[in-house]
Amino acid sequence: MATSIHRLLTAAVVLGTAALISTYSFHNCIETSKDGQRKAFQCVHRHNKTMSAFVDDLPTTTINLTIGVTPVTHIPRDSFVSLPHLQDLRLDRNNLSDIDYLAFHELHELKSLNLSLNNISQLNPDVFQDLSNLTFLSLTNNQLKQLPETIFSTVLELNTLIMRQNLLTNFSAIATSVSHLRNLRILDLCINNLTSLTHTEVTLPKSLTTLYVCRNNLLTLGCKWSFLASIQVLDLSYNPHLPTKAFAGVDLGNINYLRLRSTNVQIVEFLNLSNIRPEHIDFSGTGINNTDKLKDLCKTMQRKKVKYLNKLILGNNGIKTLSNYTLSQCPNIITLDLSRNEFKPTNCLSFLTGQTHIQSFHAEHNVIRSLPSCKVPNMVQFSNLRDLSYRYNRILLVNKYAFYHTPNLQTLKLNINTIAYLDNLALKNLKRLETLRLDNNLLTDLFAKTFEDLSNLKLLNLRNNRISVIFNRTFHSLGKLTTLDLGGNKITHFQPAGFDGLKNLSKLYLDGNNLKEIDPSHYFVFQDRLTVLDLENNQIQFHPGSPRSPFRNLSKLRDLKLSRQQPYGIAVLPDTLFQGLHSLRSLYLTDNKIVHIYPKTFDDLTGLQFLTLDDCCAGVTQLQPGVFKNLRNLTKLTVENMGMQNFSKDVFGNLTQLRTLQLNRNVMQSIPVDALESLPNLQYLDIRDIPLSCTCLNRLLQNYTLTNPRIQVVYLSTLPCLHDVTQKFYKFDGTVCFIDLGEYLFFCTAAVIFLFTVIPLLYVKLYWKMKYSYYVFCAWFSDQWRSLRDEKEKCKYDAFVSYNSSDEQWVMEQLLPNLEGNGSSFKLCLHHRDFELGRAIVDNIVSAVYSSRKTICVVSRSFLQSEWCSLEMQLASYRLFDEHRDVLLLVFLEKISDRQLSSYHRMRKVMLKKTYVQWPGSDCTDQEQAQDLFWNQLRRAMRTGSRLEREEMDQSAAPSKV
Ligand SMILES: *[C@@H]1O[C@H](CO)[C@@H](O)[C@H](O)[C@H]1NC(C)=O
Ligand SMILES: *[C@@H]1O[C@H](CO)[C@@H](O)[C@H](O)[C@H]1NC(C)=O
Ligand SMILES: *[C@@H]1O[C@H](CO)[C@@H](O)[C@H](O)[C@H]1NC(C)=O
Numbered sequence: 038m039a040t041s042i043h044r045l046l047t048a049a050v051v052l053g054t055a056a057l058i059s060t061y062s063f064h065n066c067i068e069t070s071k072d073g074q075r076k077a078f079q080c081v082h083r084h085n086k087t088m089s090a091f092v093d094d095l096p097t098t099t100i101n102l103t104i105g106v107t108p109v110t111h112i113p114r115d116s117f118v119s120l121p122h123l124q125d126l127r128l129d130r131n132n133l134s135d136i137d138y139l140a141f142h143e144l145h146e147l148k149s150l151n152l153s154l155n156n157i158s159q160l161n162p163d164v165f166q167d168l169s170n171l172t173f174l175s176l177t178n179n180q181l182k183q184l185p186e187t188i189f190s191t192v193l194e195l196n197t198l199i200m201r202q203n204l205l206t207n208f209s210a211i212a213t214s215v216s217h218l219r220n221l222r223i224l225d226l227c228i229n230n231l232t233s234l235t236h237t238e239v240t241l242p243k244s245l246t247t248l249y250v251c252r253n254n255l256l257t258l259g260c261k262w263s264f265l266a267s268i269q270v271l272d273l274s275y276n277p278h279l280p281t282k283a284f285a286g287v288d289l290g291n292i293n294y295l296r297l298r299s300t301n302v303q304i305v306e307f308l309n310l311s312n313i314r315p316e317h318i319d320f321s322g323t324g325i326n327n328t329d330k331l332k333d334l335c336k337t338m339q340r341k342k343v344k345y346l347n348k349l350i351l352g353n354n355g356i357k358t359l360s361n362y363t364l365s366q367c368p369n370i371i372t373l374d375l376s377r378n379e380f381k382p383t384n385c386l387s388f389l390t391g392q393t394h395i396q397s398f399h400a401e402h403n404v405i406r407s408l409p410s411c412k413v414p415n416m417v418q419f420s421n422l423r424d425l426s427y428r429y430n431r432i433l434l435v436n437k438y439a440f441y442h443t444p445n446l447q448t449l450k451l452n453i454n455t456i457a458y459l460d461n462l463a464l465k466n467l468k469r470l471e472t473l474r475l476d477n478n479l480l481t482d483l484f485a486k487t488f489e490d491l492s493n494l495k496l497l498n499l500r501n502n503r504i505s506v507i508f509n510r511t512f513h514s515l516g517k518l519t520t521l522d523l524g525g526n527k528i529t530h531f532q533p534a535g536f537d538g539l540k541n542l543s544k545l546y547l548d549g550n551n552l553k554e555i556d557p558s559h560y561f562v563f564q565d566r567l568t569v570l571d572l573e574n575n576q577i578q579f580h581p582g583s584p585r586s587p588f589r590n591l592s593k594l595r596d597l598k599l600s601r602q603q604p605y606g607i608a609v610l611p612d613t614l615f616q617g618l619h620s621l622r623s624l625y626l627t628d629n630k631i632v633h634i635y636p637k638t639f640d641d642l643t644g645l646q647f648l649t650l651d652d653c654c655a656g657v658t659q660l661q662p663g664v665f666k667n668l669r670n671l672t673k674l675t676v677e678n679m680g681m682q683n684f685s686k687d688v689f690g691n692l693t694q695l696r697t698l699q700l701n702r703n704v705m706q707s708i709p710v711d712a713l714e715s716l717p718n719l720q721y722l723d724i725r726d727i728p729l730s731c732t733c734l735n736r737l738l739q740n741y742t743l744t745n746p747r748i749q750v751v752y753l754s755t756l757p758c759l760h761d762v763t764q765k766f767y768k769f770d771g772t773v774c775f776i777d778l779g780e781y782l783f784f785c786t787a788a789v790i791f792l793f794t795v796i797p798l799l800y801v802k803l804y805w806k807m808k809y810s811y812y813v814f815c816a817w818f819s820d821q822w823r824s825l826r827d828e829k830e831k832c833k834y835d836a837f838v839s840y841n842s843s844d845e846q847w848v849m850e851q852l853l854p855n856l857e858g859n860g861s862s863f864k865l866c867l868h869h870r871d872f873e874l875g876r877a878i879v880d881n882i883v884s885a886v887y888s889s890r891k892t893i894c895v896v897s898r899s900f901l902q903s904e905w906c907s908l909e910m911q912l913a914s915y916r917l918f919d920e921h922r923d924v925l926l927l928v929f930l931e932k933i934s935d936r937q938l939s940s941y942h943r944m945r946k947v948m949l950k951k952t953y954v955q956w957p958g959s960d961c962t963d964q965e966q967a968q969d970l971f972w973n974q975l976r977r978a979m980r981t982g983s984r985l986e987r988e989e990m991d992q993s994a995a996p997s998k999v
């Protein structure tokens with residue numbers, strides 16, 4: 038956003054100008070608001086201890102603010118006065134214990150305040166003073182023992198007050214403090230130490246309709262007749278000592294939902310004593326554990342003239358069986374919930390005989406083991422039942438006609454069981470079924486008959502079973518199916534007509550299977566309809582140069598997931614793969630060890646909005662210019678840890694709609710400003726964990742990130758310098774880059790003249806002394822050197838090979854066989870083969886260079902042009918010059934004249950110090966012999982581990998040399 042010049046970086050004495058520089062980056066927060074949304078900031082998982090570190094650099098227009106998972110303990114007075122427009126403030130999950138008087142001073146617009154999960158044990162009476170618009174306050178999970186009586190005196194708009202999980206004991210005091218809140222609707226006091234609801238002269242606000250007092254230690258209610266008269270939802274569960282008689286003399290006439298689970302209340306007695314309507318009680322955990330007690334309950338309800346039971350909830354009662362006709366005396370049940378009992382046989386729901394109105398039956402978390410056949414003469418039919426759930430049972434078998442008595446089911450949930458046998462005819466008759474959940478079972482085979490009757494099915498979930506083959510015609514009658522989830526199975530292939538009949542399928546999930554290839558003929562049935570195709574985590578590989586895309590007829594496809602192919606990744610990504618996918622909106626390719634991304638690969642994806650290539654590639658990746666040229670609609674691109682060595686306008690310059698770019702964990706040392714400037718809509722740039730060098734190379738970048746008002750650079754102030762992590766990128770001193778040339782020349786000339794005058798003088802006076810010292814030093818040095826070298830180095834590899842991708846063929850066909858095979862057994866480290874997956878590429882390079890005895894550089898013209906400045910070269914020559922470790926071996930693939938070399942200053946320096954070997958080109962006469970000689974030299978150089986004398990190499994008649 039162009040208007041958001043927010044932060045005054047105090048430490049900005051950059052460039053020697055003392056001016057304060059404004060930047061679009063925040064010390065501890067990330068702006069998360071999108072276009073047109075409210076200004077929102079997230080400040081989570083940071084290590085600063087003071088509130089001001091989070092708040093100081095935020096703009097005054099901030100509306101949403103979350104500060105969480107930080108070690109902040111104290112909110113000082115006036116902490117947020119600079120953010121007067123805050124509406125939503127989340128301070129949950131910190132270590133707050135100390136909140137000062139007027140900590141929230143001047144937050145007149147604040148609507149929601151979340152102080153959950155802190156360490157607050159007391160609050161100042163005036164702490165919420167200015168929050169006159171607050172509607173939501175959560176103090177969940179703190180250490181509050183009591184509250185000041187006047188604490189809520191000014192927050193008159195409060196609607197929801199949550200004080201769960203504290204140590205509150207005095208209900209009277211709480212009632213007094215909220216009694217004047219005329220807008221309060223919800224009060225949550227669960228998990229405290231209340232022993233009664235006794236109160237003094239006060240009444241609860243009339244607006245209060247929901248009161249939770251679960252998990253306290255209530256021994257009685259002790260309140261006046263009308264105290265709870267306005268309450269509609271009351272939760273008194275888990276007060277194990279609360280007796281039935283506590284309810285005598287309390288008006289519960291308005292209640293429409295009451296929970297009494299795990300109290301000492303006797304239900305039938307309670308119904309006789311209270312004015313509550315029985316249909317409004319949740320009977321879970323009230324000890325109604327057998328047929329007789331249930332029949333008793335039903336009779337009581339009949340007596341109280343209840344006509345309909347919208348919901349009869351009987352969970353957690355330890356019910357094991359129910360005999361036939363158990364519920365026939367009950368009022369008409371619409372929904373019955375028997376979840377979390379020990380219910381075993383369903384007997385085709387015969388206990389429900391007489392309940393013909395029932396629409397929904399749930400028996401989740403029970404111990405049902407099988408579903409019997411229900412096609413028996415005179416079987417009771419439940420033709421109103423629409424919704425049936427047996428989730429979380431132990432069902433192993435589903436017999437034929439298991440649902441014959443419930444022909445009008447629309448939703449059937451059999452998921453999370455152990456179904457190994459689903460009879461071919463089990464689902465017979467379910468012609469109206471729309472949703473079928475069979476996920477998380479042990480199914481191995483599906484047959485053409487299994488789903489034959491389900492002609493209205495819209496959603497079929499078969500995730501996490503053990504299906505290995507999809508047979509012909511399995512889904513042939515599912516013409517209305519829109520979503521098919523086959524993820525997490527063991528599918529290796531589909532028979533040719535496996536998908537036939539799925540005329541309306543739009544979402545297909547096949548992730549987590551064992552598919553090895555994509556056979557385009559299968560996907561023909563979906564053309565023009567499929568919108569989501571998930572193929573993540575299979576074993577798919579593509580054949581290079583396959584002429585046409587397997588997805589070519591999926592013209593409506595919007596989401597395509599191809600991440601994490603096992604075990605070696607996709608590796609080859611044909612440039613035709615995404616042809617024709619003009620509607621694709623998101624594409625996932627992470628974790629795939631892709632070797633090369635062709636420039637044409639993404640050409641057809643003109644509608645793409647989101648692309649992720651995180652960890653996509655094998656080792657170091659070079660994106661080709663123009664690879665993203667047609668992605669004109671891309672708004673978010675994540676390319677984390679893909680081993681990118683440079684960021685250029687040629688590659689990224691066409692992404693005109695790009696708003697979010699995540700570049701973290703790549704290996705470029707600089708980012709050209711013109712490339713950033715060519716992204717006109719970029720708003721969010723994440724360059725954490727990139728080895729940015731604090732050199733003149735990045736001078737402009739530093740200035741840009743500090744002065745641009747448009748691109749938020751995430752946590753800019755914490756980005757370190759490559760060569761010295763204690764230095765920060767944003768304040769490295771770039772003044773030298775701009776030194777006046779005249780001044781520079783003056784100092785140089787002065788220094789030279791000085792040296793020319795002084796050295797001859799010294800030479801004459803001290804000649805012998807100097808010569809002597811020199812020899813002493815040399816002796817000492819070579820001593821040190823040898824002892825250093827002789828320490829048996831623990832190296833994993835004999836050599837790390839650094840090369841340009843254009844020389845890959847030579848490396849693979851010549852170097853590798855000759856050094857790893859062919860009689861010598863050197864162990865080479867190649868980036869695409871040996872880099873550890875998932876690890877940051879920088880780490881991989883550093884550890885490769887340091888855990889290899891040598892670094893072989895394969896020098897060619899393209900190498901010089903592109904990689905001479907690469908990280909591995911720098912590291913290896915650093916070891917040569919600074920650590921005096923002789924690790925570099927240069928192999929010249931082409932003849933490169935002195936003149937061409939002259940611009941590579943550091944290379945010449947290495948060559949003067951070092952031997953190098955020249956690959957005999959094709960113009961050489963005795964080519965074979967020359968090559969043999971070459972390999973011998975190279976092996977010897979690797980084996981000795983020491984410096985080979987230049988002369989020695991010369992004598993061995995190197996075929997040709999620079
Ligand atoms: C308040 O914080 C708690 C704890 O992190 C969280 O679970 C809850 O969703 C938050 N509520 C709101 C409304 O922000
Ligand atoms: C509970 O609070 C009320 C009103 O604030 C007070 O009168 C009473 O003494 C308190 N009871 C206890 C046990 O502290
Ligand atoms: C797939 O699409 C191409 C053109 O986009 C068309 O020529 C071909 O017939 C289609 N294939 C099928 C099986 O429909």
Ligand SMILES: *[C@@H]1O[C@H](CO)[C@@H](O)[C@H](O)[C@H]1NC(C)=O
Nearest residue numbers: 052736737740741744745775
């Ligand atoms: C730094 O950036 C500002 C604003 O983009 C520009 O005006 C100024 O010239 C830049 N300074 C240098 C030294 O590039």
